Amino acid sequence: MAEGTSVLARLVGHPATLEAAFALIGALLWGYAVQIACDCRRARRMLAAAYWFTLGLLFGFGAWLPHWVAGLLVVGLVAVEAAGGVRTQATPAPSGEPSAPGWRALWPVLTIPTVTFVLAGLTALAGGEVGRGAVVGLALGGLVAVGVALVVGRFSWPTALAAGRQLTEDIGPLHLLPQLLASLGLLFTAAGVGTLLADGVQRIVPPGSLPGAAVAYFLGMTLFTALVGNSFAAFSVITTGIGVPLVVAPFGLDPALVAILGLTAGSCGTLCTPMAANFNLLPVGLYGLPDNYAVIRWQWRVAAVLWPSHLIILGLFWLCR
Numbered sequence: 108m109a110e111g112t113s114v115l116a117r118l119v120g121h122p123a124t125l126e127a128a129f130a131l132i133g134a135l136l137w138g139y140a141v142q143i144a145c146d147c148r149r150a151r152r153m154l155a156a157a158y159w160f161t162l163g164l165l166f167g168f169g170a171w172l173p174h175w176v177a178g179l180l181v182v183g184l185v186a187v188e189a190a191g192g193v194r195t196q197a198t199p200a201p202s203g204e205p206s207a208p209g210w211r212a213l214w215p216v217l218t219i220p221t222v223t224f225v226l227a228g229l230t231a232l233a234g235g236e237v238g239r240g241a242v243v244g245l246a247l248g249g250l251v252a253v254g255v256a257l258v259v260g261r262f263s264w265p266t267a268l269a270a271g272r273q274l275t276e277d278i279g280p281l282h283l284l285p286q287l288l289a290s291l292g293l294l295f296t297a298a299g300v301g302t303l304l305a306d307g308v309q310r311i312v313p314p315g316s317l318p319g320a321a322v323a324y325f326l327g328m329t330l331f332t333a334l335v336g337n338s339f340a341a342f343s344v345i346t347t348g349i350g351v352p353l354v355v356a357p358f359g360l361d362p363a364l365v366a367i368l369g370l371t372a373g374s375c376g377t378l379c380t381p382m383a384a385n386f387n388l389l390p391v392g393l394y395g396l397p398d399n400y401a402v403i404r405w406q407w408r409v410a411a412v413l414w415p416s417h418l419i420i421l422g423l424f425w426l427c428r
Contacts, residue, residue: 223245
C-alpha cells in the first residue's frame with residue numbers, strides 16, 4: 108500500500124501529469140472548434156471556431172508559449188468576443204435516444220468529487236502536494252464522469268460532444284472570467300495595492316481594536332470582491348494588506364481561520380455584484396429570465412444575513428481560545 112501511494116505521489120507530482128490534463132482540455136476545445144467550423148447553418152462560424160481553437164491552444168500549450176504570445180492570444184479572444192463571434196448561434200444539440208435516467212443522473216455528478224477527494228487523499232497519505240493531487244483528481248474525475256454518463260444515459264459519443272459544445276457555447280467567454288480575475292488579483296498584489304489599503308485602514312481603525320480590524324478586513328473583502336467579481340482575486344490583495352498585518356499578527360489569531368472567514372466574506376460580495384457574471388448573469392441567460400438582475404435581487408438578502416455572522420464567529424473564537 109505504501110509503495111503504491113508513493114508511486115501515485117510521484118506520478119501526480121510529475122509536471123507532465125498536470126500538463127496532460129490541460130492538453131486534454133485543449134483537445135476538447137479543438138474538437139468543438141472543428142464542429143463549429145463544419146456547421147454551415149450558423150453565421151460567423153469561422154470567428155467562433157477561431158475563438159475556441161485559440162482557447163484550446165492556450166490550455167494545451169500555454170506552459171510552453173512565450174508570455175507575450177499568450178497575452179496577444181488573450182487579447183485576440185477578447186477581440187473576437189467584442190465582434191460578436193462567440194454568441195450562441197449553433198443549431199440545438201441532438202436529444203438523447205433513451206428515456207431520462209432518473210436518479211441515476213446523479214452518478215456522474217457524484218463521480219467527479221469522489222475521484223477528486225480520493226486522489227487528493229491518497230496523495231496526502233504519500234506525502235505529496237494535496238493541491239496538485241486535487242487538480243489532477245478533478246481532471247481524472249471529469250473523464251470518469253463522462254464515461255459514467257455515457258453508460259448511465261446510454262448516450263452516443265456524438266450526442267455527448269454536441270451537448271457539451273452547446274453548453275460550452277452557452278457559457279461562452281465567461282469561461283475566461285475566473286482566470287482573468289485571478290490574474291488581476293496577482294497584478295494588484297504585485298503593484299502594492301494591499302500595502303496602500305493597509306496604510307489607509309491603519310489611519311482609521313484604532314490600534315488594538317479587534318472589532319475595528321475585523322470589520323475593515325471583512326468589509327474590504329466584500330467590497331473588493333464586488334468590484335472585481337471574484338473573491339479569489341480580492342483575497343490576495345486584502346488579506347496581504349489588511350488581514351495579516353491588522354487581524355492575524357496583532358492578536359495572534361489562527362491564520363487559517365481568519366483566511367477562510369475572509370474568503371467567505373468576500374463571497375458575500377460575489378452574491379451582490381454583476382461583475383461575477385458567471386454566477387449572477389449566466390443563469391439569467393440560460394433560463395431566459397426577463398430581469399438581468401433577478402439572481403442578484405434574491406441573493407443580496409442571503410449576503411446581508413451571512414455577513415454579520417463572520418464577526419460573530421471570529422469573536423467567539425477570540426473569546427474561547
